[in-house]
Amino acid sequence: MTDFEWTRQQFDLPEGMIYLNGNSLGPMPRASVPAMTNFLTDEWRTELIKSWNTKNWFTQTNTLGDRVGHLIGAGAGTTVVGDTLSIKVFQAVAAGMAMVPERRVVLSDSGNFPTDLYMVEGLMKLKDAGYTLHTPAPEDVMEAITEEVGVVMLTEVDYRTGRRHDMKAVIEKAHAVGAVVVWDLAHSAGAVPVDVGGFDTDFAIGCTYKYLNGGPGAPAFIYVAPRLLETVEPFLSGWYGHEAPFAFDTDYRPMPGKIERMRIGTPSIASFALLSVALDIWDKADMGEVHAKSIELSELFIREVEARCPGLKLVSPRDPAARGSHVSFAFEHGYAAMQALIADNVIGDFRAPDVMRFGITPLFVNEADIIDAVDKLERILEEERFKDAEFQKRALVT
Numbered sequence: 001m002t003d004f005e006w007t008r009q010q011f012d013l014p015e016g017m018i019y020l021n022g023n024s025l026g027p028m029p030r031a032s033v034p035a036m037t038n039f040l041t042d043e044w045r046t047e048l049i050k051s052w053n054t055k056n057w058f059t060q061t062n063t064l065g066d067r068v069g070h071l072i073g074a075g076a077g078t079t080v081v082g083d084t085l086s087i088k089v090f091q092a093v094a095a096g097m098a099m100v101p102e103r104r105v106v107l108s109d110s111g112n113f114p115t116d117l118y119m120v121e122g123l124m125k126l127k128d129a130g131y132t133l134h135t136p137a138p139e140d141v142m143e144a145i146t147e148e149v150g151v152v153m154l155t156e157v158d159y160r161t162g163r164r165h166d167m168k169a170v171i172e173k174a175h176a177v178g179a180v181v182v183w184d185l186a187h188s189a190g191a192v193p194v195d196v197g198g199f200d201t202d203f204a205i206g207c208t209y210k211y212l213n214g215g216p217g218a219p220a221f222i223y224v225a226p227r228l229l230e231t232v233e234p235f236l237s238g239w240y241g242h243e244a245p246f247a248f249d250t251d252y253r254p255m256p257g258k259i260e261r262m263r264i265g266t267p268s269i270a271s272f273a274l275l276s277v278a279l280d281i282w283d284k285a286d287m288g289e290v291h292a293k294s295i296e297l298s299e300l301f302i303r304e305v306e307a308r309c310p311g312l313k314l315v316s317p318r319d320p321a322a323r324g325s326h327v328s329f330a331f332e333h334g335y336a337a338m339q340a341l342i343a344d345n346v347i348g349d350f351r352a353p354d355v356m357r358f359g360i361t362p363l364f365v366n367e368a369d370i371i372d373a374v375d376k377l378e379r380i381l382e383e384e385r386f387k388d389a390e391f392q393k394r395a396l397v398t
């Protein structure tokens, strides 16, 4: 049984803050400070370059990859961490295109996170081979999976609305028409149970700084189906993916048959120390129980907001099974209302054009937080505090 009192205690949240933004940047585990101090003093300062061997720096891409993989249903040896998610989008889609070289359509959806679409645009330009990117509305994706499509690249949980694709159904249909599937699990890993191995997706990618609480700029991950490890093309062919990195050959030869071939170059080892202690908390949590609790808290939140905050309109699916672990409401004065809420120490965020977004993260958010947050929101609306001049100015990051 997941002890949610215990997991809550593992995070060092500022006194009085209600943090409903763990879907965007997870909070800091208490163990982060000693872990970073240890990394600096016992590893970098003391062992210096020896640490690559003595502190296993070189293999952390894989040991941490396996630990992240465990949370998404990936078997050992199929997931590595490193680089950023944008890079992993490029890497996975490029590899997917090469598996179906005669097809020229990449299918995504209009709700995908822009960087995923931008990276594919750049990749298509580089290939200069008549590719097109289709982005139908999320609800039209299933019927758009046709024999024209080479790669289906979708984000399981929509970053704005929380709408969740049916992963299993998409994979089955895509494979039936001979397409390759890339899932972006940025808003799934640590949010909802995922079974990349059981559903037999070709690729999965994601980041570890959202629900996994790995810290700002924490490494991304990539999963490759075991059946592809022998043949998958690592187009970003860096020395870290080479068969023998320390042979320093002038020619690239990918690591045969292993996920190492999807590594690129020297990763941010300092951030690995932070990811490791964040995953220690996840080791004590059951993903099914975390999801069940997320549904309970989300239902409470939706009920309270709808009862007490007129003007806010639910844009997330009402059916919990069709939703990730964040809840979004549209509101005409959404940006200013969110700024007022943040000033009251309830942290959510805003996504253009009018969406107030709240991450529901049971590892450190409980029922009392949900009620307190809605109390504050209700008062802001009653007092029309969103009209205050101080809440109108747009910050660089929303």
Ligand SMILES: *Cc1c(COP(=O)(O)O)cnc(C)c1O
Pocket: 084, 085, 086, 087, 112, 113, 115, 116, 155, 159, 184, 186, 187, 207
């Ligand atoms: C958060 C997120 C990203 C961010 O990519 P970075 O390279 O880490 O900046 C990309 N795609 C999706 C779907 C996301 O939710």
